Amino acid sequence: MSKPSKKCGQTDVEREQGRLWPSKAYSRQLETLKKAIGQKVYLVELKPDDINLGIHLSDTPFELLAVLDFPRPDPAQGLAPHFVLLDDGRGINLGRIARITVDTPFDPPKAQVLYEDRFLMGHLLQREQQLSHKFTEERSKLLLGRLLGKTGKTGKMERDLLENESD
Numbered sequence: 001m002s003k004p005s006k007k008c009g010q011t012d013v014e015r016e017q018g019r020l021w022p023s024k025a026y027s028r029q030l031e032t033l034k035k036a037i038g039q040k041v042y043l044v045e046l047k048p049d050d051i052n053l054g055i056h057l058s059d060t061p062f063e064l065l066a067v068l069d070f071p072r073p074d075p076a077q078g079l080a081p082h083f084v085l086l087d088d089g090r091g092i093n094l095g096r097i098a099r100i101t102v103d104t105p106f107d108p109p110k111a112q113v114l115y116e117d118r119f120l121m122g123h124l125l126q127r128e129q130q131l132s133h134k135f136t137e138e139r140s141k142l143l144l145g146r147l148l149g150k151t152g153k154t155g156k157m158e159r160d161l162l163e164n165e166s167d
Helices: 012-017 024-035 118-125 133-147 156-166
Strands: 040-048 053-057 062-069 082-086 091-093 097-101 113-116
Touching: 024 062, 024 113, 097 118
Parallel strands: none
Antiparallel strands: 040 053, 040 062, 040 097, 062 082, 082 091, 097 113
16 A cells, blocks of 8 residues: 655655546536535445445435535545535545435436546446346356366457456
8 A cells, every 4th residue: 555645645656657636626526516515415425344345325315514624635545635514414525425416316417416436436336247147148158168178269258257267
């Protein structure tokens, strides 16, 4: 794990790769969030535990009471420089939220998205599921062929499946 540098809370890796933390998009979204104070919002929250990182989508609206500075941001720990205060008494760091919307909790149009961590949404929520019918069919055929002693050209999909199996 990289240690935060003294420059704007960036990790050494982020500084070496030339990425800014937080991004310009974060700053724009923060202003949009501040304008929505007092409105009902819907959250897509991250639910980390010791083994997994889950996503919780809820159809329960919360009133956004405030957007406040977080005293100890840490990109290595996923703690953003701000948190939201909700009417249920919770204060949630923006690093623990994948999306905040108004009017609809599910599949919102872009105009209703106040805050979105595009990386998290793309890699955790909107990613094609590995246990799709196509994946299961291809995996079953590959494993059955190996069981029956089939040897032959290995396609890219088969190589990927074999590599994932060894992980």
